Amino acid sequence: MNAFSRRGACPALSAPMQTGDGLLVRLNPVAGGLTPKSLIGLGESALRHGNGIMEVTARGSLQIRGLTAESARLLAAEVDALGIAVRSGVPVDVGPLAGIDPQEVADPRPLAERIRVAIEEAGLTARLGPKVSVVVDGGGQLCLDA
Known part of the structure; x- marks a missing residue:
């Protein structure tokens, strides 16, 4: 540090x-x-x-x-x-109700995890800007639009 x-x-x-x-x-x-x-x-x-x-x-x-x-x-x-696991790499986010929202079209968590893995395996983390993030939205009650 x-x-x-x-x-x-x-x-x-x-x-x-x-x-x-x-x-x-x-x-x-x-x-x-x-x-x-x-x-x-x-x-x-x-x-x-x-x-x-x-x-x-x-x-x-x-x-x-x-x-x-x-x-x-x-x-x-x-x-x-404290055992707090902290994310590293490119943030790939889903909504707070992902997987439990009855109105969502699909659970975005599996796709988000596949994207995280693909970014890591392709070695893109170091090449992408520090402010890059990905949002996967399954629709539902709390949409993650801008």
């Missing part, structure tokens, strides 16, 4: 971004990756190591600000100890 991310990149636990109030990290837990206990633990870690505020970004990531290089390392270790 010696090299901090540049603006325009997506800060992660492994690559914090320097901001005016310290370092910023974002993490995007895998679907079902946060239990109430792990969410409480993450909030406590944000309080101990950052400015104490954990935000949800427009793209659904959890954001913690006000970190130092040392506290960012400690936060990453605590996230690991």
Whole structure:
């Protein structure tokens, strides 16, 4: 974590971004990756190591600000100890009701997983821009249109 991310990149636990109030990290837990206990633990870690505020970004990531290089390392270790699985690579998202919405045309989760695997196997993650994401919408009550 010696090299901090540049603006325009997506800060992660492994690559914090320097901001005016310290370092910023974002993490995007895998679907079902946060239990109430792990969410409480993450909030406590944000309080101990950052400015104490954990935000949800427009793209659904959890954001913690006000970190130092040392506290960012400690936060990453605590996230690991909490067993929070964090997504890496190109985000491929589905709606929050995917698979349980009776009005959706199809469950988008299998297609989203196939897209994730195809991107990884093709080696595209490193070649795509840091802000690239894919949304697979199965229709239904909560459409993911812009």
